[in-house]
Amino acid sequence: xxxxxxxxxxxxxxxxxxxxxxxxxxxxxxxxxxxxxxxxxxxxxxxxxxxxxxxxxxxxxxxxxxxxxxxxxxxxxxxxxxxxxxxxxxxxxxxxxxxxxxxxxxxxxxxxxxxx
Amino acid sequence: xxxxxxxxxxxxxxxxxxxxxxxxxxxxxxxxxxxxxxxxxxxxxxxxxxxxxxxxxxxxxxxxxxxxxxxxxxxxxxxxxxxxxxxxxxxxxxxxxxxxxxxxxxxxxxxxxxxxx
Numbered sequence: 001x002x003x004x005x006x007x008x009x010x011x012x013x014x015x016x017x018x019x020x021x022x023x024x025x026x027x028x029x030x031x032x033x034x035x036x037x038x039x040x041x042x043x044x045x046x047x048x049x050x051x052x053x054x055x056x057x058x059x060x061x062x063x064x065x066x067x068x069x070x071x072x073x074x075x076x077x078x079x080x081x082x083x084x085x086x087x088x089x090x091x092x093x094x095x096x097x098x099x100x101x102x103x104x105x106x107x108x109x110x111x112x113x114x115x116x
Numbered sequence: 117x118x119x120x121x122x123x124x125x126x127x128x129x130x131x132x133x134x135x136x137x138x139x140x141x142x143x144x145x146x147x148x149x150x151x152x153x154x155x156x157x158x159x160x161x162x163x164x165x166x167x168x169x170x171x172x173x174x175x176x177x178x179x180x181x182x183x184x185x186x187x188x189x190x191x192x193x194x195x196x197x198x199x200x201x202x203x204x205x206x207x208x209x210x211x212x213x214x215x216x217x218x219x220x221x222x223x224x225x226x227x228x229x230x231x232x233x
Contacts, residue, residue: 033220040125042207042223058220090161103149103211105221107161 003027006091006108014116019078021111023091030096032074033105034058034066037088046089049074081115088112118143120210122224129198130232136183137193137227139208147213150184150191151221155205164206167191169213195229203231 004025013019023032030051035043045058047066055066063085067075078085089112092105119142129135141150152164167175167184174182179199183192195202208224 035223040225042120042122042225043209043221044223045220048220088159092161103166103213104151104163105161110159110161112159 002109003106004091004093004108006089006111008111009109010112012114012116013081015080015082017081017115019081019113021076021089021091021113023074023076023108025072025091025093025106027093027095027106028071029093029106030071031094032068033092033094034064034074034076035090035092036060037090037110043090046076078113078115081113083115086113086115118145118148118210118212118222120208120222120224122206122208122227124227125225126228126230128230128232129195129202131198131200133198134194134196135198135229137195137206137208137229139191139193139224141189141191141208141210141224143189143210143212145212149211149213150182151209151211152180152182152191152193153207153209153223154202155207155226156201156203161207165193198231200231200233203229205229 007022033048034046037043044060049068065077088110091108121140148169150167154162154164165177179196181194205226207226209221
């Protein structure tokens with residue numbers, strides 16, 4: 001099984017629909033992230049979480065919300081999807097600062113979302 | 117704010133040849149980390165190589181090496197003996213080496229590398 005699992009892998013939806021992208025990890029990491037990838041723009045940070053009680057906005061959080069249900073689970077929601085939210089979404093994890101692997105992100109396989 | 121720039125949207129290399137991908141970044145920090153990630157058509161993000169800014173020695177991982185020029189804020193990736201499997205999108209990324217940044221990476225726009233047989 002993958003260390004970081006994202007569901008769904010692909011999703012097509014319509015404008016105005018609520019969408020949830022889910023992420024779970026078996027790395028035991030406390031830090032989790034949601035990134036969005038668009039052609040020509042690279043990956044941009046949407047939200048990140050240091051632990052279950054800590055949620056922080058990234059550079060492009062408008063139109064998105066997140067929930068950290070447990071240390072291993074971090075969900076991204078689009079309350080009312082719009083076409084310019086069509087993108088590839090990545091979940092990632094990292095170990096706490098000072099620990100082995102703290103500087104390296106482990107990514108999920110990505111969730112491709114299309115909003116019509 | 118820190119920024120990362122990859123000025124080559126596309127690059128091409130002949131199999132077995134060497135290619136260099138460019139990356140520049142802007143920061144006022146003195147301690148940070150730099151990374152190159154590879155994204156093949158499977159879209160999985162794979163760490164290729166990383167460099168700690170406090171280390172003067174350039175990082176090397178098999179056929180992959182970097183040319184880290186701290187004063188110039190340049191971090192290029194050299195791929196030697198290119199293979200067909202090297203064809204992918206490559207992203208340069210930056211991370212501040214400060215505890216409360218939580219490991220956030222700032223990415224460049226990406227360079228699409230094609231390998232010709």
